[in-house]
Amino acid sequence: MPSYTAPVKDQMFVLHDVLKIAEQDVPGYDELDRETTEAILGEAAKLAQDVLAPLNPVGDHEGCTLENGVVRTPTGFRAAFDQVRDGGWTALDCDPEYGGQGLPYLISTAVGEMFSAANMAFNMYQGLTHGAYNAIHAHGSDDQKRTYLPKMVTCEWGGTMNLTEPHCGTDLGLIRTKAVPNGDGSYAISGQKIWISAGEHDMCDNIIHLVLAKLPDAPEGVKGISLFIVPKFLVNEDGSLGARNSLSCGGLEKKMGIHGNATCVMNYDGATGFLVGEAHKGMRAMFTMMNEARLGVGLQGYAQGEVAYQNALGFARDRLQGRDVTGVKNPGGAADPIIVHPDVRRNLMDQKAFVEGARAFTFWGASLIDRAHRNEDAAAEGLISLMTPVLKGFLTDKGFETTVLAQQTLGGSGFTREWGLEQFVRDARITMIYEGTNGIQSLDLVGRKLGQDGGKHVMAFFEMVKSFVSENKGDAEFDAQFLEPLKAASKDLQAAGMYFMQNGMKNPNNALSGSYDFMHLFGHVCLGLMWARMAQAARAKLAEGAGDAAFYETKIATGRYYMARQLPMTATHLARIQSGAEPVMALDAANF
Amino acid sequence: MPSYTAPVKDQMFVLHDVLKIAEQDVPGYDELDRETTEAILGEAAKLAQDVLAPLNPVGDHEGCTLENGVVRTPTGFRAAFDQVRDGGWTALDCDPEYGGQGLPYLISTAVGEMFSAANMAFNMYQGLTHGAYNAIHAHGSDDQKRTYLPKMVTCEWGGTMNLTEPHCGTDLGLIRTKAVPNGDGSYAISGQKIWISAGEHDMCDNIIHLVLAKLPDAPEGVKGISLFIVPKFLVNEDGSLGARNSLSCGGLEKKMGIHGNATCVMNYDGATGFLVGEAHKGMRAMFTMMNEARLGVGLQGYAQGEVAYQNALGFARDRLQGRDVTGVKNPGGAADPIIVHPDVRRNLMDQKAFVEGARAFTFWGASLIDRAHRNEDAAAEGLISLMTPVLKGFLTDKGFETTVLAQQTLGGSGFTREWGLEQFVRDARITMIYEGTNGIQSLDLVGRKLGQDGGKHVMAFFEMVKSFVSENKGDAEFDAQFLEPLKAASKDLQAAGMYFMQNGMKNPNNALSGSYDFMHLFGHVCLGLMWARMAQAARAKLAEGAGDAAFYETKIATGRYYMARQLPMTATHLARIQSGAEPVMALDAANF
Structure with missing residues (x-):
């Protein structure tokens, strides 16, 4: 079984010696002295190493199951999710007004790297909830925020993003899901959404779906899309759960990787939904936190590279095959460890140099996001907008490539399930696709971002x-x-x-x-x-x-x-x- | 479900317009006029398209099962294998003295591309048998050849190559499997071999294992390795099957891909074996046909690229998303097919340009092998020896990369099992590892081949x-x-x-x-x-x-x-x- 050791020391180096966060004028960074940072990262590391990582192969082998509309997550996921919740890890950078800890995004990025490296499929349940939290936080009414956010901060309730339909993904202007006014301020949502990560599962009391749909009077194309909150259970005035909404999981996708995460077909059959923000402005609302969401996927890419690299390195130090051509290194053994061979070195150095560089790049990106939000710094906002497609596209392509290199270090063992490397490859592969394929990232970069603001x-x-x-x-x-x-x-x-x-x-x-x-x-x-x-x-x-x-x-x-x-x-x-x-x-x- | 159309026209172009085989002075090529070649390729294409390709996802989803020492191949494999046998496809380039058709290796390479693209896991059963056939043909005694080869030519009997042990793969000098003389000319073989493709299965009446082992007086290292024939069922004087030999399949490997091929742990427990060639010269005997075997793996790499490309192309022509920035191409539709977009083109062109180039390179390599064998041309032999690590290493790395590119063309659909692209990626991955990892290929190239013969x-x-x-x-x-x-x-x-x-x-x-x-x-x-x-x-x-x-x-x-x-x-x-x-x-x- 593969192992994972959280790279706390390297994260500390990037945060304090390279980015020198304690010296930055970003509100909140003043709390992040070395001791505090190390304490947070150290606790997160324990959870990642001891709880999440051992469940990673379990999630892959068992997968999720759908029976009578109920999705069961793999053995141990629910208990682990309780530990994540109880430790307050879901609330790190959330707004204190809704129960969050108000820490900088940068620190939740560092923790996110560990959780994602340890168990990407598992961590997505929290990650998607956070994305939905962000959208409601930015565009919901005060009433909506009070109703949904506190439970989403704690992940007692989950969240999802419903964009894709069978005939359209990239080109969302083509969506067919309809929202018809009920006359009481709510809407009846009907349509089918596919590839909905964490669309249905057994780890939360309620799931708050964010759904893109078209109003009857909607203009054609992306300018006619609105965003709706569609809860699995309607929420009563007093915050208790009410009626089951008319929505259901119609199937689970069989896929290459991230088996521990339920990828759902979601059917909305006149489900009650609530408009978020303005009518026809749904795309903007859904994509408000796009920089964060895409940086988060880039992070997943190199995080899989990191854990794969660690296991490749361990193998290269242990496996005895052949002799160092410049002189025997392990005279007591039948052969030298393969790390002596230049081509194995090349392979390991490619992995190491990428992962560490990617970590610095991602943390720098996260610090720009903090600066953009906390200092309302337009230059930082512009720079991170430019960098976002690079962070997402480059780090996921290279992150995947790194898992493949790491798998190669193990030779035949890398191809077997037992060693776990092949799971990292299969899991990493999705990061090049979702949250906008990397081809789309490159169009965003060259077609939009490069020329932005002159x-x-x-x-x-x-x-x-x-x-x-x-x-x-x-x-x-x-x-x-x-x-x-x-x-x-x-x-x-x-x-x-x-x-x-x-x-x-x-x-x-x-x-x-x-x-x-x-x-x-x-x-x-x-x-x-x-x-x-x-x-x-x-x-x-x-x-x-x-x-x-x-x-x-x-x-x-x-x-x-x-x-x-x-x-x-x-x-x-x-x-x-x-x-x-x-x-x-x-x-x-x-x-x- | 993915589809496959054999590229007969492109193969014909390479064979007749580029390599101009009918004009070459290689014995046997004179039979390969355009009509004959096209007839052979056309028949092979039908089998690949109609029989083997539909079984490819079946093999992947069902895999092989081991129960009470018996390995069952996926539904339909056995019947398909009968069709391959009955059509004479296993005998194409085999020696007529043992029932083969004596056709050039080049033509069996072209057919091999089709079978491998259609169903790589399936085609390996035949491929490994052919490898074992080659080793016995080159190094076995006349008696051994008469006993084993005719049934191996028809694939009534299968063949395997047993090299790897748990503690050694690349460094075969470390093997521990023992061969002790029985005193009657036979040997008692004891040891464990792993990752034995087609080591046990239900498609052949007998399986002829070729096993590397050490004699009691063996020198240390690779110079002390001998090669043995160890049949599953001993063969009587009259050619009928005798006693079951003391060997068994101890387990099936769970692995990333090629699920339809049984990757076995093989236990030899004093099994009766017969020395092939000279004592201590087993490495040379096993690797006699290395150029062919490695070219065959390079072929598997680009063949997976070919079938993946075909399906990516089909998707790109059908899927409607977005509009051509230089002008609408499909005014009657809601959007243009994605093949209009430059970045989709780039992706498809990378695939197409690689696969077609790889085909020409491989066929050229196969023609060098024919020239080396049939004309006893030392220059051709030297050139193909030099090219072999390039054919294997470069074509499998790029072949795998091509399957990943093709998967990317499909966006989210590429990640789902339904579309089949993810299987091509998982299957192609092994080609970079087996038959010598690509790192080992590069060492062979730079450390040995480059300076060979001055x-x-x-x-x-x-x-x-x-x-x-x-x-x-x-x-x-x-x-x-x-x-x-x-x-x-x-x-x-x-x-x-x-x-x-x-x-x-x-x-x-x-x-x-x-x-x-x-x-x-x-x-x-x-x-x-x-x-x-x-x-x-x-x-x-x-x-x-x-x-x-x-x-x-x-x-x-x-x-x-x-x-x-x-x-x-x-x-x-x-x-x-x-x-x-x-x-x-x-x-x-x-x-x-």
Whole structure:
């Protein structure tokens, strides 16, 4: 069975030595001194390691079952969910007005990484509830907030997001679910929604569905979509549960992974719903917290990479096969551990360098979200909006790739259920698809975000890279190993943006054909920047003679690996982008 | 449910227009005129499409079961196997002396692609038997050949390869299975073997296990391994089945994919075995047909890519989401088919360009094997030995990647069991692992093959590229689109080889750290060469005014895509290689 150890030390390094959160002027960060942070992370780590991780294979093997409309979650899930609730983990960054702890989003991101790495399918029940909480918090009436939020903060009630229908997912303008006014302020919701994660299950007393539907007078397309609260059980004036609503789970999807999470077909048969926010403005309401939701999926991607990497590393240290060509390392044994072999190293270093870079990138993104919300900082809001598709698309593609690399480290054992690596691969795969496929992320990036507000956010990013370089140059080794590669990669990114500007006007397909490569190119530059920042922070710690020199030296060496072995990929992405639309669009659809 | 259409037309193009097999001086190729080839491929296509493909999801969902030592294959497998046997498909390239048809290996490769794409788990039963047939054919005594081969040619009897033990796979020098002489010329074989594909099942009357074991006086390591025939049922003098041998299936592995194939733990408990070839020369005997076996796995990789691509393409043509930004394409519908979108195109073109290139590369490799065997051509033998790790490693990595791309084309549907794409991903994954992990392939390439015979085979490859360029240059468009990119990629490959020569002597890790990138760099150059050859062949067909111009124009456009969008990857591989061992080996094993 696979194991998981929460990377508290590395999280602490990113939070306090790289992002230096205690020195930031973000309201709430002042509470996050080292001791407090470490205490929170330490408690979360125990829960993740001891309770959630052991249930991960159980959830995968048993899956969920549907019988007479009731969905049963795997053995142990319910008790574990009680522990998560009782520990207050569902309320971390929620509004104190509704029972939340009001901590920064950043800290709940760090905890979320652990829970997600330990048991992604399990943690989704909480994650989706949080998403629904966010939407109601931002757009619900005071009455709706008072009615639903306190129980959602504690996860006594679950929450879901109902977007997709059988004939449409990405193109939500095509949805057919109808909302007809009942005359009493409520609406009768009818239609079928599919792929509803946690749509029905046995871990909560009630489930608050957020459903996109069209009013009778709705304009065509996405401008005619409204958002409704449709509770499984209607809620009485006094907050007690009333009648069962006319909605049901019509089936569970059989799928590649995340078996522990119930992916439901939801049928709404004149179910009573309540409009959230304004009529026809449902898309905006549903997507208010899109940056958070998508960052959360990017996090899932690298979190699966992290746990997969840990198990690959353990295997590589234990498994004895062959001898180090430069000299026997384990003379007492029949062979050397496979970690001595360069190609096994390459594989492990790819995993390690990605996961640690991704953690820094994600935490930085979460800190921008905090700054945007808590300081009402428009620049931070613009920057995180730009970064969101990169965080989601790049980190899930590479996170999945990392699970595949980790599986490869184990050879044949990686293919067997027993070792658990294959589950990480299957679970990670969904992150590239849901919350907007990665292709859609790349369109959002190139088609919307890049030019947003006159392109000033991408300019701010380039400025940030430039400042970092100029502020930290002067050490020949650091310059050569970190700053020069970062500058080169950033230049490739600028050249790609320039290509879009010069060629996208005459034919938008010249930009759209390169959008996916651009997203990856951008992701590499971001991880390059993160590695340069982490190496710089590690050098500072070494210079001040902080203990644990091996940790900081390892950090620098891992960064060097990323710069030397991963960052050169930007040149290939640029070459692909600059080949334009012609090779991509040359064929008639009939001639494929 | 997914569908499969055998790519007969594209296979015919590669065989007759690119490789021009009917004009080759290889014995047996003279029988392969267009009509004969097309008739064989057409019959194989029917079987693959109508019989094997529909059983593919059945095999995945049911899997194999073990009860009281008996392994049952999924519903329908046995009847289908009878059809394969009855059609003579198991005997295609077998020796006529033992009932085979004596056709070239190339034609059985083309048929193998279809069967493997249609149902990989199923086709492995035949494939492993063929591997065992090959080993006995090459190294068995005349008596052994007469006893076992005729029934193996027809697959009335199955065959297996028993190498791996719980504590060793790659490093076979560590095996513990013992062979003790019985005094009558036979041996008592005792030990446990794991991951034995088709080790026990209900589709054959007997199973002929080939088992690696050590004699009592065996030298240490791989030089002390001998190969034994260990039949499930001993065979009487008259060829009838005798006593049940002391061997049994101790368990079935639960695994990520290929559920329809029984992956067995095999226990040998003093089982009667017969030495094949010389004592202590078992490794050589087992690996005699390694080029074929590994090419066969590379074929499985791209074959899964092919069937996945076909289903992705079908989905992209049917699914209506969004509108073409350059103008509505389906005004009568609620949206345009997603194939209009550039990023969907990019995804499909990556799949198509890889699969077609891989087919040409594999068929070329198979033709080299024919030439090596049938013409006893040492140059062909040397070249295919060099190419084998590239064929296996590159085509399975990229084949798997292609199934993932195809799955992505389907969005959420790709994650569900219903559409079948996720099975292709899970099945393809094993090809990167078995028959030597791809890491091992890269070591074989850089550590052994590259310098073999003084490096003359790689020089021959470069010469081949150079000749092709000089013989076909002169057309400005073809030069720019095909020859120049091919030259650039080939130059990168030469530079990588040069780096190894100059830096591998002082530290072998400088070469070994770059072995995986070198394998991929080599793979890209090979596919670049294949695409240049295919484009050249298509241009010739267009010039002579052959019908079906759209097919040839599509071929050229697809090649252009590969050259513009995939081949630039060689630069990144070179940059990684040239960064050497330092970043890869920097960390102490304890500091990961």
